[in-house]
Amino acid sequence: MNYTRAKLAIEGGEPVRSTYLPYGMHWVDEEDIQAVVDVLRTGWLTTGPKVAEFEEAFAEQVGARYAVALSSGTAGLHAAVYALGVGPGDEVITTPYTFAASANCVLFQGGTAVFADVDEDTFNISPRAIEERITSRTKAIIPVHFAGHPCDMDEIVAIARRHGLTIIEDACHALGAEYKGVSIGGIGDMSVFSLHPVKHITAGEGGVVTTNNPHLAERLRSFRNHSMSTDARERMEAGAWYYEVTDLGYNYRLTDLQCALALSQLKKLEHFVELRNDIAAQYTQALSLLPEVIPPGVRPDVRHAWHIYVVRLDSSRLEADREAIFAALRAENIGVNVHYIPVHLHPYYRERFGYKRGDYPVAEAAYDSAITLPLFPKMTHQDVRDVLSAVEKVVERYRKTEG
């Protein structure tokens, strides 16, 4: 379609779409619904057989020995930081270009979050920057596989070995991703996934931590249930009542209803990730004709999980800034978004730790020029065409003319 002379919706023209297209969305079908209804007819609504069944299937899916289901990805990150024994005085290195939970989880346990800037091609944490931030107090690294593109895990694992550090992967974007042919989920000491509706599969809310280490798996299990020595199902099956609270734990349990949904969704994961890859490929191909819009970089040795598709705008070629382009796309009914406000620039971090603009320039530049295009498996070909038509229409309107 040629939108060259079409008036932008924000200037009173017709929008490309008549209905709003969100940036991300779950896909729940009748089979998923039936799986949840079936659980409602059983005697277990929480911490029953579906939790164990889901955990086993999930561990197998990502190639880890253990999976522990929790009430959210954030709870999973908190549990992972706890399981390592991070506390006051300990430093944990993570990226500023992420959702706040990747860093908040360190603070939950009284530790210090230390940021290392990102690489320019993938927006993933830079191994060199990690190494520069290591001190005698550093205990762990939390790499985030931004947008679903795996971090440079060979480098990060080598750094962790050299310095005796543990790796917690924030894999909330990366279910279904692979690094050099190995699934994300079995590489670091622990990997954390989210089951929020915009993520690859959903349980409404939910999270999973995977690990190959039985000791860590035990600590994660205990932490999600008040650090009690047994859970309700174990006590019932043993005909026993006694338990002990052995540490300060939380109620971070995931219900059987949610695990039934997640288990049913897990069967569709491969298909969902393929569809995400298809849509991303269509975007990247079409955008190669628009020099003002820079598609995300993909390194050769990965399978991308495409949680989000984040482009950068080349401001030197455009008369409008990111805010204006964003507003123009929203007016066309395209649900663009922005990922992420760097964590150190949030008021809580600025005020508590004194961070400011300029501290992590690569992450800040990425944030300033980023726009996230809609991407979810249920998108139709027409939805994809609408996004591309709207981007073309808006960019052509704001393109800087020669001279």
Ligand SMILES: *Cc1c(COP(=O)(O)O)cnc(C)c1O
């Ligand atoms: C979604 C997400 C989380 C948190 O997951 P919830 O399930 O929403 O708590 C953490 N880190 C990153 C990078 C995420 O995208």
